[in-house]
Amino acid sequence: MKPISLIRLLSVAAVSLGVQFAGNAENTDFAWVGAVIHPVSGPIVSNATLVARADGRIASINSQGPPAGTATVDLSGLHLYPGLIASATTLGLIEIDSVRATVDTTEVGEFLPEAQAWQAVNPDSEVIPVTRANGITHAEVVPAGASVAGHSSVICLAGWTTEQMVRQRLAALHVFWPSFGLDLAPKSVRGDGWKSIEDQVKERTKSLRELDNYFDEAEAYVRLSQVRGNEPGFQQTPAWEAMRPVLQGAVPVLVHADDAAQIRSAAEWLVRRKFRGAIVGGLDAARCAELLATNHIPVIYTREFALPPRDSDPYDVQYATPSRLQKSGVTVIFGDGQGSASFVRNLPYSAGQAVAFGLSAEEALKGLTLYPATLFGLQASLGTLEPGKQADLVATDGDILDPKTSVKRMWIAGREVDLSSRHTRLYDRYRQRPKP
C-alpha cells in the first residue's frame, strides 16, 4: 500500500462529496480547540488543542492552545476521537440483503486467493455514509464463503472511486475454517441428507487436509518460482501468485472460527505455518484464551451480541468474552461479521457492551482503532491521534461507544466530511412535510 496519492485523491474527493476543507487556506496549519481529546495512544486530555498541517497530518496535541494565527474550529463541549475502523464488514459489497443483484460477497468455489474485496465495493452504496455518520472512517471489507475466500481490503469511507477509497488492497487473506460443529439431528429428522457422526468427522478431516495441501502447493510454487521463475517456459499461476504475499509474511491470514475446537485447530495451524494472523468470529474464544495469548493471535470478535451457545453457559458469556480475552493477554478487535452491511454502524455499541461487562474503556476503543490499524499494517497513519498520523477526527457529544451519542462532525486527513446520508435526507424531507 502506498499512501502517496491519498491526500491528493481525498482532496479531490472532498470537493464533490461536500467535504469542506477545515481551513480557509490550504497551505496553513489548522487547529481544533476546546474538545476532550481521546488520543488512544495516551491519557484523555481535557480542553486540548489538536493541530494538523496542511498535508492532513497531525502536528501536535497540547493544552496550551493553538499557535498564534492558526485557523481554529471550536469544539467546546465535544469529544474528539480518532476515526473508527470497522473490521470484518461487507460494506459496499451488499446493498440490500434480500435483493440478490445487490450482493457481491461470495464466489463459487473453494479457493480464490486472487479475489480482492475493494474491487467489488460500490462507492455509492447508501450504506457507506450511514456508517460513516456513526464515527467510522475506515472499514475492512471481507469476501465470504469459500475456504480460501480471498483478500480483504481496508477502504476509507469517503471517496469517488474504489481506487480513491482503498487504503490497503491486500489487508488480509481470509480463510473460513472447516466446521467442527456436528449435525447431531437423527436420521429420522434429517432424512436423506443425514450423515453419520463418523462421516462428518471424516469430511472435516478431509477438508482440513485439502486446505493444508493448498498452502503446501502454494509454497512449493513460490519456492520453484524463486529458482526457475525466470526460465523460459515457467508458467505463472495467478492463484499461486496471489498467495505469494501471504507466504512471504507481508499479508496476515485471518481465519474464521467460532467454536472452541475450531479455534484451537485454526490457531495451531497459524502457529505451525508461522503465519501472522488472527481469529475472526471467536464465539468460544474465551475458552482458548491461553493458547491465543501465548501465540499472540488477536481475535476479531464479532459475537458480542450472540446468544449463549450452550444451555449451561452464563447469560452474559458473549458479552464478557472481550474482557476475559483481554485479561488473558489476547488483543481484541471488534468486528461486524453479521453478513449484512446495514448494521456496521452499530459496531461501536458492541465495544460499549463489552465495557459494561468488564473490558476497560481504553481497550474497547483500541479494538476499534489502534489494534485493527496495526493488524492491517496502517498504524503509521491510522488508529491514534499522534503527531505524524493522519488527522482522522470524530467529534461527538459523548462517549463514542454509547448509542445515545451523536457524531457532530468528522474530518478525514484534516478535511471535513459530510455526515448527511440517505437517512438524514429523508428525515429532513419528511420533518418538513406540511400537516396534511
Place this chain on the structure above:
Amino acid sequence: MLVGAKVWLNADSIVTNATLVIRDGLIVSVGTDTAVPPEARVWDCHDQVIYPGFIDAHVIAGSARPPLAERGHPGSSDNHALTAAGGPYYGIATADRPTGTSILGDRLPSVTPERHLADAYVPPVKSIEELRDQGFTAANFSPSSGIFRGWSALYQLNAKSATEGLFRADTTAELALETQADSAYPGSLMGVIAVVRQTVLDARYQLETGNSATVLPGPGHRWATSAAAMAPFLTNAAPVVVEAGSVLMEDRLGQLADELGVSLHFVASGAEWRRPDLISRLVGRGTSWIVPIDFPSVPKFPSDLEWEQVGLDRLRSWDWAPENPAVLRQLNARVSLTTYGLSDLKEFRPNLRAALDRGFSERDAVAALTSEPARLCGVSDQLGTIAPGKIANLTLTSAAGYFEPDAKLLGVWIQGEPFLQPSASASNKVANLPGTTSDGGKEAASPSKATDEKKPDRKKELRELATRRVAQPPRRQVSAQDRPESVLLKSVTLWTCGPGGILTNASLLVSGGKIIAVGSSNTVIAPVGTLELDLPGLHVTPGLIDCHSHSMILGGVNEQTLPSTAMCRIGDVVNSEASTIHEQLAGGLTVANLLHGSANPIGGQNCVIKLREGAAPDDLKLAGAPGGIKFALGENVKQSNWGEHHTTRFPQSRLGVPVFYANRFTAARQYLEEWKAFAHSGGRKPHRDLELEALAEILEGKRWIHCHSYRQDEILAFLRTMESFGIRVGTLQHILEGYKVADEIARHGAGASAFADWWAYKYEVIDAIPYAGSLMRDRGVLVSFNSDSSDLARRLNLEAAKAVHYGGVPTEEALKFVTLNPARQLRIDRWVGSLEPGKDADFVVWSGGPLDVTSVCLQTWVDGIRYFDRSQEAERVKALTDERTALIAKARKLSGEDAGGPGGKPATPAGEERFFRTSLESSHAHQVVDCLDVDRATN
C-alpha cells in the same frame, strides 16, 4: 391345566405353586387347592411365573414413523416448506375455484374421526410375532396418521386368518397433535390445536342441530365430519387417546379437555419429568398415560471433542428417560405401557428393567401391562387379570420373572392356546406328570450368563452407575427465586415513567406483588418485616416491555399455509421452558407481546406474557390483557422472498392485500349479523367459526390488530380499509415508513411499534430511517421500540437509547419507548409500564443510567418476585456446569464400557439415535428467533 407356577392373578395378588385350569379358552379356576379335572392335560410349570397376558396399549398400524416427541419440530431453521396449497382464495368463498386447491374451511385430510381401523385392518404376521416374542397377547392397534385419526381396535395376537384376531373394535378414539407436511394446513402446532377446537365445535353443532349433512351452512365449506364419529370428543362415549408430543401440550390439552368436558388419555412424550407440576394437575381427572419406554442410549463419539457439543438438556433427557415411568407413578398417574417408539422390540424388556431400576415398581409394571390397558380398552371383564371366567391369556417366563431381561420368556397363551418359544416348547410340550420338574426355567438365562460372569463386579458397578440419576430437575432454580412479602428499595434513582418523572435519592415500596409507594427516601416508610435494600448509586426503572416478540413459541411461529389464520392462537403454544426467558429477564425485560409471524395478511392471535420464569404456560399470561391479532402487509405476505415457486397464493401484490382484508371483514360482518339476528329473534343457530369469530371480535372493538407494515402506501391503504369497517388499529408494527405518514397514523389513533434502526435488509426497507421513532413522536404518534428478536430483546434499553441519538428524544421519554408506551399500546398500562402505586411490582435495578451502554441490569422483579439477580448468576451457572460435567462423566464411562444403553446395557443404534432427539420445548434454544428471516418469513 398349568401346575406349579407362581401366578400373578393381578398386580396385587400372587399365588405360588398354583394350579390354573383352562377350558375352551377360558380360565375355569386358579388357586392352590383347586380341583383337578381328570381329563385335563397337565403342563408342568414349576419354576415358572405366569402373568395375565400382556396387552400393548398403543401400536401404530402399519407405520414405522417415530413418535411425535422424536420428530423434527418446525423450528425457525426447519421452516422452509412454505405454502404451495395456495390457490386463488381472495378471502371470499367462490364456487369456481379449481379443484385440488385448499382454502380455509375445506375438509382436511388430517381429520378422519370416522375411520374405523377394524373395518379394514389386519395386523401383519410379523408384527404379531414380534409382539408375542415380548410376551404380549393382545394389542390396541391405532390408525397411523393425521390429527383426528379415527378409532383403534384391540386384536389378540393369535390371528391365523384375516378376521380372527379382532377382539374388540372401536376401543379408543385417537388424536395426535401432528402438523401436516407438504404445506398443508395445519403446518404449525397452534394450527393443529385450532383444527382440534374447530372440529369439535363442528361436531357439537351437528349434534345440537340434528344436522347430519356433511357440509355445514354458511359461506364456504366446513371441516365437517359426522357427529357420531366425534362422539368421544363430545360425550365421553369412549376413551380418547392423545399423542401430544410434549409435556406442555399435555397440559394444554388437559385444559382443552376441561373446556370440552371430556377426559383424555395421553401417549406419554417421555419427558413428563420436565414439568411434574403440570402432570399432577391432570392426574385424578380420569387421565391415564400410555408410556413408551423408548429410552436413549449414549452414543460412541469418534473423539472427546464431540462431547463439547453435547448440551445439558440433551444429557438430562437421556438421564431422566428411564425414570419417567416412575415419575408418573409417583404423581399417582395411571400408567399403561407400550412398545410404541421401539423399532426393535427386543429393547422392550431391558428398557423396562431400567425403568424398574429407577423406581417403577414390579407391581406397577404388571398393572401397566395387564389390567390398565384392559381397562383403557374397555375389556376388563375379559382380559387383564387371571380369574375364573376370564379369557385364558397368559404370559409365561422362567422363575426370575419377566422383569429380569435375562430370564427366559417361555411364551404366551392366547384364548387357551399356547404359543411357546421353541426352546420352551421342547421341554414343556410333553405332558409331564404333576410333581416332576422341568429344567426349562433354570437354564433360561444361561446364554448370557457366561458373559455376565466374566466381570460380575464390573457389570454390577456399571448397572448401579446407570441407575443413579445425576440429572437434576429442570425446575430446581425456580425454588431459588426470592419472594419477599414486602420490599423497600432505598437511596435509588427512580425512573418512574409516570407523573413523578425521575426521582433521585428515592424509595420504592412494594408489597403483595404491587407497588405501594414511590417517593423520596424519607417519606416512604416500610412496615415491619419488609426486606430493605439500600442501593445508593443504582437506578430503578419499570420492567421493560417488548411489543413484538416471537420468542417462547412452540412448534412454529407462522401458520403460513393459509392467507388468513385468525383461528390460531399463540396462547395455545407458549413455551414456558425456553431458555430465552432467563436471558431476556437478565436484560430487564418483564413483559412480551408474543406474536404470530408475518407470512400471511391475517395471522394468529397474540398472547401477552410476563416473564415469570418457571411458571406454567397459562400462568405466564398477563391476565386481563385485551386480545390482539397479528396482521401483515408487504413483501412477506406477497411471498416476495420465498422463491420462484410461490407465485399463486393470493395476494401476490400490494394490489391484492386490501382486497383480501375487505373481503374477509365483509364475511366477518355477515357472520356477526347472523349471530345478532339469532340472539334477537332466534331461528336457526349459526355455526361457530373460529376464524370469523376472531375477525368479528375486531369489528366489535374487542380485539386489537398489530399489523406488520413497511411502506407508506400500504400503511394508508390498510388504515383506510380498516376505517371503512369502523376499525381502529391497535399498533402498526415495524412501521418503517411510518414517519412519512405520521400525521395520518396519529389521526387514526394507531400506535407505532417500531424498530429502532433496522434497514436495508430487504427492498421495502430501503427508506427506513432511525429517526422514524423521533419523528413520529413529534407528530403525536404513540411510539415504542420493539425487538422482534430473542437477541435484541435482551437489551431493549439500548434500543431506546437510539431515540436519543437519532432525533434527540429526551432520555426519560426514550425510556418510555420500551416501558410505558408499549404498555399503553397493548392496553395493559393499568398494570405495567410505570412505577406508580397500585401497579404491578415489575421493576429493574440497573448499575447506572438505564440508557447508558456501560450499565448492567442487576436485578429484575416481576410481581414483587426477584426472578433475576446478577449476584446469584455465578452460583446458578456453576450448578448447571457441574451437573453437565457430572452427566458427561457418567455418559462417557458407560459409553466407554459398552454400557451406554438404559440400565447399563449395551447401546443400540435406535437408542443412540434417540439420544439426539431435540425436545419441542428446547427446539429454539440458542437460535435467534426474529424478523430478519426473509426467506423463512417468521417476522
